[in-house]
Amino acid sequence: MPIPIYVKIMLWTTYLISLYFAIFWFLVMVDGEYNAKRRKLKKFPYVSIVVPAYNEEKNIITTLNSLIKLRYQKNRLEIIVVNDGSTDNTRNLVEKFIAKNNSFDTKLINKKNEGKGAALNNGLAVSKGEYFVCLDADSIVTNDALQKILPCFSDDDIAVALPLLKVDKPKNMWQRMQWLEYLVNMFYRKLMGKLNCIHVAPGPFSVYRKSVLEKVGGFDVNNLTEDLEITLRLQSKNYRIVQLLDAEVFTLAPKSFKELYKQRSRWYKGSLINAFKYKGMTFNKKYGDFGFIQMPTIFIQGLIAVILVSSLAYYGLKPYVKTAYHSILINFDFFTLIKTFKFDFNLLDLNYTAILVAVVMLAISILVLTISHSETKERVAKHGTLSLIFYLFFYFLVIGFIWLGIVIDFAFGKRHKW
Amino acid sequence: MRSLSRDKYIIAGVITLGIFFLGLFLGLAIEGKRVNYIESVSRKQNLDFSSLQLQYAFIDQLSQEKNCLAVQKTFEQNINNLESTRIRLENFDRESTLNKNELDILKNEYTIAQIRYWLLGERTKKLCGADIVNILYFFSDEKECPDCDKQAFVLTYLKKKFKDKLLIFSFDSKFESEPMIPLLKKTYNISTYPTIVIEGNPKSKFQGKDTILNEICSYYMEKTEDCTVK
Structure with missing residues (x-):
């Protein structure tokens, strides 16, 4: 089937932009070793961990248990659970937990439901720590995480340090694909950190310097993705954000397409809305690489995904749909078609340009996947080869599909609900 | 900076x-x-x-x-x-x-x-x-002839059914740099696409499998199984 010239130009542009970004980050990778500088902790700084919880009865206790196992001086640590108007048993469970573990400084704040940003601000207001940690109630921390993260605040302009985030015990294909995605994202974020280009400090165990957080005014209470907004705000004020690959935190990942769609739809919409909020940073020399590579990436990643997925679906599937539809014309007499099928193949029939593009893209993907495994100290194919194959050939379609949904939502002016 | x-x-x-x-x-x-x-x-x-x-x-x-x-x-x-x-x-x-x-x-x-x-x-x-039947098939691009895909599919199917007893010659009606194309179009009075010419009889618009099958079978001296069983 002929592809119109404007579609060809669009696809080529998409390919070249993606290739350009891949090569750029490859150059960043090979340009010297980078690890966040660490200084020895002379004393244990006071740390406040805030756990915002809305209907988290299933996970909250596991999360809190992982916190009391942290290897850190007990009297230098406070845990603040902000119950954001849960309608389930969260409040009771936390109260029981506090009664049982009274040797720990754990507080519970009950408030009406206002969203995560407001809950974090409530925690921030009462916190006493020098460092402020937010922890989603569906995440588990390894016990040496704090000791590994805190020494990274070696310079005064470092505002946030991020742990290595992994998907907790992936059980099905959706979670296994996300397990791989997280590894790649962590490696990618480490590269971003090299140029101070990190644009999001995710919910699970991001450690903030509290004084900075207070100076910039805390979290945005009316935001789909308050974690992304605060990071962009910190970037706009030229603070540094570092990514570590040794302090591990595990998080629950959506286990079905429906859950994944809901989560990603919020994330990606949030990233677009907030990128528009800080659009002045784009291609602004004042913000260095962040303005030149990261801001444009946030803007065009969705566009690239949508173009790729829609053209692939349209031009890849249309011939098959057509044949299926045409089969009515011959009363589904496939026997005649198969019986006389002649194998007429010539090497020149292959579309070498398309093959070259596919090979280059696949090679880059495999390279990134391999390095991501080694950087995060994970064994390749830990969760099976099948998930690797699905991740390489199928997952980008899923993400593209979600972006397509977002474009449609924006086009019809649909607001996102939490 | x-x-x-x-x-x-x-x-x-x-x-x-x-x-x-x-x-x-x-x-x-x-x-x-x-x-x-x-x-x-x-x-x-x-x-x-x-x-x-x-x-x-x-x-x-x-x-x-x-x-x-x-x-x-x-x-x-x-x-x-x-x-x-x-x-x-x-x-x-x-x-x-x-x-x-x-x-x-x-x-x-x-x-x-x-x-x-x-x-x-x-x-x-x-x-x-x-005992052979000839079909001339005139096609055009998708814009001018949205049904050409369907017609080509049916003709390919019939060719596979009748094999060497059916000869199909396809002509791109847009390819007018070859003078024979306008000449053929004029001869058979062709202005819309798809048009098929079965043994000299032009039929414009999409022709279904059974219509073509009946028509070509009427020309065969020896009726094959494909002409009786549909």
């Missing part, structure tokens, strides 16, 4: 363009090879046609009708080769960027070859009394 990795932006741009041009040159090299391939196949097919013409002349002049069957087999084989090369040529033409002119000349040759075979087929039908 924050740092800007200017060098990396430039190097990444140069490498990206390098890969792009590599792809472009590969594409052009392949296009060149495709043109050469079609040209060489076409030379061979021209030779095949001359040989076939000679074989029929031999049968005709020396009354060698007993050899009709063997020669007809060659005829059928040649036509199949011609058709598969024509389809390949259409595909190459669709993907080509720089060799449009060469490919157009080749398309011209194939159109002429189709007409030559059709005329030769008509002659041999009389000479050897072959």
Whole structure:
């Protein structure tokens, strides 16, 4: 089937932009070793961990248990659970937990439901720590995480340090694909950190310097993705954000397409809305690489995904749909078609340009996947080869599909609900 | 002022363009090879046609009708080769960027070859009394002829059903640089697409499987199983 010239130009542009970004980050990778500088902790700084919880009865206790196992001086640590108007048993469970573990400084704040940003601000207001940690109630921390993260605040302009985030015990294909995605994202974020280009400090165990957080005014209470907004705000004020690959935190990942769609739809919409909020940073020399590579990436990643997925679906599937539809014309007499099928193949029939593009893209993907495994100290194919194959050939379609949904939502002016 | 990795932006741009041009040159090299391939196949097919013409002349002049069957087999084989090369040529033409002119000349040759075979087929039908039905199929692009896909699908199916007893010659109605196309269109009064001409009778608009099957079966002297069972 002929592809119109404007579609060809669009696809080529998409390919070249993606290739350009891949090569750029490859150059960043090979340009010297980078690890966040660490200084020895002379004393244990006071740390406040805030756990915002809305209907988290299933996970909250596991999360809190992982916190009391942290290897850190007990009297230098406070845990603040902000119950954001849960309608389930969260409040009771936390109260029981506090009664049982009274040797720990754990507080519970009950408030009406206002969203995560407001809950974090409530925690921030009462916190006493020098460092402020937010922890989603569906995440588990390894016990040496704090000791590994805190020494990274070696310079005064470092505002946030991020742990290595992994998907907790992936059980099905959706979670296994996300397990791989997280590894790649962590490696990618480490590269971003090299140029101070990190644009999001995710919910699970991001450690903030509290004084900075207070100076910039805390979290945005009316935001789909308050974690992304605060990071962009910190970037706009030229603070540094570092990514570590040794302090591990595990998080629950959506286990079905429906859950994944809901989560990603919020994330990606949030990233677009907030990128528009800080659009002045784009291609602004004042913000260095962040303005030149990261801001444009946030803007065009969705566009690239949508173009790729829609053209692939349209031009890849249309011939098959057509044949299926045409089969009515011959009363589904496939026997005649198969019986006389002649194998007429010539090497020149292959579309070498398309093959070259596919090979280059696949090679880059495999390279990134391999390095991501080694950087995060994970064994390749830990969760099976099948998930690797699905991740390489199928997952980008899923993400593209979600972006397509977002474009449609924006086009019809649909607001996102939490 | 924050740092800007200017060098990396430039190097990444140069490498990206390098890969792009590599792809472009590969594409052009392949296009060149495709043109050469079609040209060489076409030379061979021209030779095949001359040989076939000679074989029929031999049968005709020396009354060698007993050899009709063997020669007809060659005829059928040649036509199949011609058709598969024509389809390949259409595909190459669709993907080509720089060799449009060469490919157009080749398309011209194939159109002429189709007409030559059709005329030769008509002659041999009389000479050897072959039980064959000819269909001329005039198609156009998707804009002018949204039903051409359907028509081509049905014709391909019927060709597979009747094999060497049905000869289909396809003509791109837009290809008017070959004077034979407007001439044929005028002869059969063709202005809409798809149009099929079964044994000289033009039928415009999409024709379903059963309509064509009934029509072609009415021309066969010996009705095959496919004509009775639908």
